[in-house]
Amino acid sequence: MSLLTNALEEIPDIVISRLPIYLRTLRLLDAQGAEVTSSQELGQLLGLSSAQIRKDLSHFGEFGKQGTGYNVAYLCNQLEKILKVDCVWxxxxxxxxYLGHALASYNGFEHRGFRIVxxxxxxxxxxxxxxxxxxxxSIDAIAATIQRYRCQIAIIAVPATAAQQVADLLIATGIKSILCYAPITLTVPAHVRVEYIDPVIYFQHMTFYLTKGCIDE
Amino acid sequence: MSLLTNALEEIPDIVISRLPIYLRTLRLLDAQGAEVTSSQELGQLLGLSSAQIRKDLSHFGEFGKQGTGYNVAYLCNQLEKILKVDCVWxxxxxxxxYLGHALASYNGFEHRGFRIVxxxxxxxxxxxxxxxxxxxxSIDAIAATIQRYRCQIAIIAVPATAAQQVADLLIATGIKSILCYAPITLTVPAHVRVEYIDPVIYFQHMTFYLTKGCIDE
DNA sequence: GTATGTGAAGACTTTCACAGCG
DNA sequence: CGCTGTGAAAGTCTTCACATAC
Known part of the structure; x- marks a missing residue:
């Protein structure tokens, strides 16, 4: 099979969503000096089955050596190409x-493929x-920046009450993907992809499995 | 079927993970003055099928009225009970x-069931x-706080290099659920639940679907 | 011996479509 | 008439297990 996504096969989105996690872990292994790894080792580190990892990778090509495993640096490179993060977006x-400040000050974006411009x-x-x-x-300067950098990705870190309005503006100006930190579900056209980060959603998921033990009881 | 989870049926985790999103949207509808909604309206707002929403809710009981729909306030209340967020954790x-400051300064936790203590x-x-x-x-004061509040949930907002060590300490002190902002996968015992927030994972997911257009090309 | 890549089987999730109720 | 709740069907995803290659 060819390296990059061929139109012959539709790759499940759930597979794509795991690739960045594989990449993150491979980079860690690489930094630790590992030359080779296996689907079993990766699975152990990630809490996934080895079969899952092999099957996921098989959508994109054959990256391993039977009897040996995967070359860490090589697989990193291939995943970066597949995800198109072998460059800076x-x-x-x-x-x-506060949140915007935290994001703008974070220096972990650049070496993983992103820069806040x-x-x-x-x-x-x-x-x-x-x-x-x-x-x-000023908000008014957004369009010029998007055009100058041909920017396709935006982060929304405004209050929930302003988020939809900001999203509408961004989409009108050509943004294709939004990472939304506001705790609302945005209404967007089909060609725009939105991902959400709302810590409370995770907390409320956790509490379902916890035995109730609140402050005011 | 009884209101709260009965042991007779194992509820899929993927269903649980959608409930907080339903709740968030219902609260918004409630704030907007809506008394009644339908699976169709909710589905539209969330980009899900109405059947999905009805099926999800059906795991927990019968909350709607045929021909009418769901009472917004009532369904909110029921979801809060199911998720155990009808109190403050x-x-x-x-x-x-920076991130810790942003989280500690955020005032959107309390009314959704959580307080940073x-x-x-x-x-x-x-x-x-x-x-x-x-x-x-000081880190040394963690155990006392956990015990005093019978705290089961922790947020890790330290650098990746320190995260596993912090997680080990938290788990030893009795923490049951962790929200991890560090960009690594933690190794934890089976009884501990970890959820991850790493914006780069979302970015790298987005770029797969974008046409490559990086800064340095 | 060891680990990949992969059809086939199994498990899980979503959607369909309609009976039944308000 | 409209919308829920739900079995059954369809679709999707994961795991199994083994041929194959190193």
Whole structure:
């Protein structure tokens, strides 16, 4: 099978969603000096079955050696190509509150393929101030930045009440993928992909399995 | 069928994972003054089929009226009971960097069932300083806080290099569920549940579907 | 011997479609 | 008439188990 996705086969989205996790773990193994790994070792580290990992990778080609396993550096490289993160993608960030500051200050994006190229807020008092070396700009400046960098990805880190409005603006300006930290489900056209990060959703998932033990009981 | 989970039926985890999203949306509808909704309306708002929503809810009881739909406030209440968030859970936060500050300053936890009751860091210079009204404490003080609040949930917001060590400590002290912001997969015993938030995982998922357009090309 | 890649089997999830009730 | 709740059907995903290659 050819390396990159061929149109002959539709790759399940759930498979794609695991690849970044494989990549993250392989990079860790690489950093630890491992030259070779196996589906079994990876599975152990990730809490997945070895068959799952082999099957997932088989959608994209044959990367291993029977009897030996996978070359860590090589598999990293291949996954980076498949995910198209063998380069740096420009990302814009809307919202310069505490969360926006945390994201803009995080230095773990670049070596995994992403760079925040613009931070925007609607608060007059914040515009013109800086986060590290980045100047916070007016919402009105978004379009120019998107066009300049041909930016396709945006992070929404504004309050829930403003999020849909911001999303509409971003989509109108050409953004194709949104990572939304606001705790609402956005309404977007079919060609736009949205992923959500809301810690409370995870907490509420956890509590189902915990024995109730609240503060006010 | 009885209201709360009966042992007769094992409810799929994937169903549980959607309930917090239903709840979030129902609360929004409630805030907007809606008295009644339908599986169709909810599905539209969430991008899910109406059948999916009805089937999911059917695991827990019969909450709707045929011909009418669901009473928003009532369904909210029932979901809160099912998820056990009809009260406030104590949560501890490890790591007082930018992200820790953002989490500790966020005021959207309490009304959805969670309160950060302690913030901890290993940095001597941070210990004793405050985030809002919360004093940052030494890692050594974790056990006392967990016991005092009978805390079962922790947030890890420390660098990847320290995360496993922190997780081990938390688990030894009785924590049952961890929300991990560090970009690594933790190794934990079977009785501990971990959920992960790593924005890069989402970005790398998005880029698979985008046409390559990086900064340095 | 060891570990991959893969059809086939099994398990799980979603959707269909309609009886039944308000 | 409209919408729920639900068996049955369809679809999707994971695991099994083994031929194959190193």
């Amino acid at each position: 420009p990302v814009i960030l809307i919202g310069a509150g 613009g931070v925007f807020d609607s608060d007059e008092n914040k515009i013109g101030t800086t986060i590290g070396a980045t100047v916070i700009q | 104590p949560v501890i936060l490890i790591g007082a960097g 302690g913030v901890f860091d290993s940095d001597e210079n941070k210990i004793g300083t405050t985030i809002g009204a919360t004093v940052i404490q």
